[in-house]
Amino acid sequence: MITSSKPYSLNKLSGFVGDDPQQILEMVDLFIQTIPPELTLLKNSASNNLYDEVATVAHRIKPSIDVFDIRDALQIIRTLELFCRNGQNLHQVSALVDELVEKISIALEVMRGELD
Amino acid sequence: MSSFKIFIVEDDRFYGELLKRHLQLNPENEVVLFQNGKDFLNQMYQKPDMISLDYRLPDFTGDIILKKLHADYPEIPVVMVSGQEDVKTAVYLIKEGAYDYYVKDEDTKDRLWHIANKIRENKKLKNEITELKEEVGKKYNFSNIIGNSSGIKSVFALMDRALKAKISVTITGETGTGKELVAKAIHYNSVRSAQPFVAVNVAAIPSELIESELFGYEKGAFTGANARKIGKFEQANGGTLFLDEIGEMNINMQSKLLRVLQENELTRLGGNETVKLDVRLIVSTHRNLAEEVKQGQFRDDLYYRLLGLPIELPPLRQRGTDIIILAKYFADEFCRENKLKPKNLSPDTQKKLISYSYPGNVRELKAVVELATVLSDGDEIEPDNINFNATDPIANFLSADCSLEEYNRRIISYFLQKNDRNVLETAKQLNIGKSTIYRMLKNSEI
Structure with a gap:
């Protein structure tokens, strides 16, 4: 059974799908499947200075990250999207992406552990 | 679900x-x-x-x-x-x-x-x-206007013409002949059927209120005008406005109505904004409008603008066996609505129904049949269940518009029935020869 542990919270998720544990498990599983390819795309785009693509991916996954309340991740992703969309502070983008990927990866790892 | x-x-x-x-x-x-x-x-x-x-x-x-x-x-x-x-x-x-x-x-x-x-x-x-x-449309389908008489068939033919063009329609006929029903049938079978049908009984609105009722008013137009009110013309925009008893409208209001009809636009009372109109107008009256024009009671220019297609509804007494068709329809409808077993009209009941003159026309027939349906005990409505309530029996009798021969037949028939079919007694009472009555009985005239 998944519980609300430190790096993320399931409260918002329960608000969307109700308290059915099966629904929550399925949605966590779906998140674990769908987020890693997006993180890979984010890293590759940042490495290749494809800032529009970084902004697009950040924009796309932002609501999902928000649903899990992954610690500090939402603020980083907002900053990333803003910088890339406006072409500001682009030298910080790679570092922000790394930091984001690390925080989400930790959360994913805990989720996987609890699913098992 | x-x-x-x-x-x-x-x-x-x-x-x-x-x-x-x-x-x-x-x-x-x-x-x-x-x-x-x-x-x-x-x-x-x-x-x-x-x-x-x-x-x-x-x-x-x-x-x-x-x-x-x-x-x-x-x-x-x-x-x-x-x-x-x-x-x-x-x-x-x-x-x-x-x-x-x-x-x-x-x-x-x-x-x-x-x-x-x-x-x-x-x-x-x-x-x-x-x-x-859809329900309303079905209710006012032409097939729901009942009758086979030549008078009502002429009405159908005119209604059919009224559907094909946006022409004003003037419906005349005695009270209770179904003027509003015809107006609704024209609207709900026309291209405007999806748009509003708005009916106004001109006779029921005090003359000082009719202008605001028809054209609406703006907030503050007069004491008590606390908010803008949309008038009947605007409510009917795109559809049909039915002005019932137009003959009751006073001359002053007639001028204002004429202006709106000529311009196809109106200004609400107390307002400046002009509202464009696309309204099909149907009017009705129990009066003879042409006569009203002659007497100076109705503006001739408005009369000609409104006249359009005239449809005259025949009084029920001139519709022959339509009376029986309608009576059967009303009885069936009443039984269905009240979950009663269907009831037939006995032959004597049919005779009695047909011999009456119906000053209140179809409306009166409906009331008579509904009461008869309640009063009847068996599967048939009997003559005793039929109660006519004409306020003036002589006027009612004469309004049948019969020939002298027909009036004679009715009088003899009435007294014969009253005297328990005693021919001698009836002949004596009416001061006519008994052979006259025997001859009429032999020929099934009475």
């Missing part, structure tokens, strides 16, 4: 699934998820009841899809969704025809839930309105 189909277009598979499962908490919702604009547009033939559309998609931007949807499916509400908290975008999308707009944040689920509920309620109300309109 009728399903409510919602299409969600969301490129983030996880978030889309989240919205889908949230909306499916209401079992009435059938939710289908799409991750790109192309797949979504390919399925639009399914005509969903609501669309939740992400503003940024991999293959299209939301505003391009929104324009396409607005052009091809203007009746389907599209709710725009975006992760960007941009008021300008929201305003722009609403102007482009979006039903609503919300951003992806912690309020998303509640917003989407309430929007879906609102659209579902609107859909139910629209369906109810459509069903009611």
Whole structure:
């Protein structure tokens, strides 16, 4: 059974799908499947200075990250999207992406552990 | 339980699934998820009841899809969704025809839930309105105006002509002949049937109120005008306005009505704004308007403008066996509405019904038959169950417009019945030869 542990919270998720544990498990599983390819795309785009693509991916996954309340991740992703969309502070983008990927990866790892 | 189909277009598979499962908490919702604009547009033939559309998609931007949807499916509400908290975008999308707009944040689920509920309620109300309109249309179908007499057939022919053009119609006829029914039948069978039918009984509105009732007024136009009121003409815009008993309108108001009809526009009382009108006018009266014009009671210019297609409804006493057809119809309808066994009209009852002159016309016949249906005990309505209540029996008798021979026949028949079919007694009472009565009996004239 998944519980609300430190790096993320399931409260918002329960608000969307109700308290059915099966629904929550399925949605966590779906998140674990769908987020890693997006993180890979984010890293590759940042490495290749494809800032529009970084902004697009950040924009796309932002609501999902928000649903899990992954610690500090939402603020980083907002900053990333803003910088890339406006072409500001682009030298910080790679570092922000790394930091984001690390925080989400930790959360994913805990989720996987609890699913098992 | 009728399903409510919602299409969600969301490129983030996880978030889309989240919205889908949230909306499916209401079992009435059938939710289908799409991750790109192309797949979504390919399925639009399914005509969903609501669309939740992400503003940024991999293959299209939301505003391009929104324009396409607005052009091809203007009746389907599209709710725009975006992760960007941009008021300008929201305003722009609403102007482009979006039903609503919300951003992806912690309020998303509640917003989407309430929007879906609102659209579902609107859909139910629209369906109810459509069903009611269809019911009304059926009720006023030509087939519901009953009768086979030549008089009523002439009316049908004129009504048919009235459907084909936006011509004014003047319906004349005695009280109770069905003038409003004919007006409604013309409206609900015309191209204007989806638009309003508004009826105004001119005789029932005090003369000092008729202008504001017909043309409306602005706030502050007079003491007590606390808010703008839309008049009957505006309510009927696009449809039909039925002015019942137009002959009762005073001369001053007639001039104002004429001006509105000439200009096809009006100005509300106390206002400056001109309102364009597209109203089909049907008027009715029990008076002889041409005579009223001669006597200076009705403006001749208004008379000619209103006249259009004149339809004169025959009084029931001139419709022969229509009386029996109508009586049977009213009896059946009354029995059905009151869950009673159907009742027949005995031959003597039919004779009695046909011999009466009906000063109140079809309305009176309906009341007489309904009462008879209640009073009858068996499967048949008997003559004793029929009660006529003419206020002036002599006027009623004479209003039958019969020949002298027919009046004679009726008088002899009446007294014969009163005297328990005693021919000698009847002949003595009427001071006529008994052979006259025997001859009439032999020839089945009485």
